[in-house]
Amino acid sequence: MRYGLIAGNGKFPFLVIEGARRxxxxxxxxxxxxxxxxAIERVADKLTWVGIGQLGRMIRFFKREGVEKAIMAGQVKHVQIFSGALPDVRMLKMLISLPRRNTDALIGGVAAELAREGIELIDSTYFLQDHLPKEGVLTRRAPDERERGDIAYGLEVAREIARLDLGQTIVVRARACVAVEAMEGTDATVRRAGQLARGRLTVVKVAKPGQDMRFDVPVVGVPTVETMAEAGATCLCVTAGKTLLFDREEMLGLA
Structure with a gap:
């Protein structure tokens, strides 16, 4: 079977292609x-380039290639939607129909348009089940008492912003919120926290309540740890089984 892949930025699309090939x-x-x-041109079986607003072009490509199931992998920055990109007719109609333009609504709208053409958007981790960490401490050092307190507080706040579809990440120090993610993404949120209150920071990144694994699945990796080190963060907490962990050995080695 030939699957469709809607490829955003980062390593995620490449890992999906590797997993599919295996x-x-x-x-x-x-x-x-x-x-x-x-570089995706070197690893894709078939490929077309589309603009951020070219939903119709993407669907026509998938139809030509006989795609019946598609995966969305890799971040598409929310701010790109508001960057002045010109949507095609299909994208424009979809945008007009949405009651709001948060992440769930936008990607859900794309999924609905695909479904109208007989293309099912499936779990983005379908070929990457081994990248979902189990519950427990992943590094040699467990969180200390201060970090456990920050995790407990951070989980409470992060789950609420995730429920509201505002973001997935919260940065905490001494059980106080230092930075909350919105459109800028996790790394930018952590950097901002480091500028506001450098050192002894705890980063909490969660899946949404009832996380739809087809899209916007939380991702962490080597860049996450590097950014945390720059900001003076000492602890990272993620949702077990619903967070993709890239370059696991290198990431845990850095941590």
Whole structure:
């Protein structure tokens, strides 16, 4: 079977292609011009480049390639939607129909348009189950008492902002909120926290309540740990089984 891949930025799309190849599946890739690493051309079985607003072009490509199931992998920065990109007719109609333009509504709208054409958007971790960490401490050092207190407080706040679809990440120090994620993404949130209150920071990143694993699945990796080190953060807490952990050995080695 040939799957479709809507590729955003970062390593996520490349890992999906690797996982699909191990499973004997082919990938027809719709790469987003404003986001996707051009190196994807070297690994995709079939590929077309689309602009951020070219929903119709993407669907036509998938139909030509016989795609019936598609995966969305890699971040598309929310701010790109408001960057002045010109949507095609199909994208414009979808945007007009939305009651709000938060992440869930936007990506849910894309999923609905795909479904109208007989293309099912499936779990983005379908080929990456081994990248979902189990519950427990992943590093040699467990959180100390201060960090455990910050985790407890951070989880309470992070779950609420995730429920409201505002963001997934909260940065805490001494059981006080230092920074809350919105459109800027996790790394930018952590950097901002480091500027406001450098050192002894705890980063909490959660899945949404009832997380739809088809899209916007939390991701952490080496850049997360590097950014935390720059900001003086000492602890990271994520949702077990619903967070993708990239480059696990290198990431845990850095931590």
């Amino acid at each position: 499973a004997g599946a082919e990938m027809a890739v719709a790469a987003i011009r404003e986001e996707t690493d051009p």
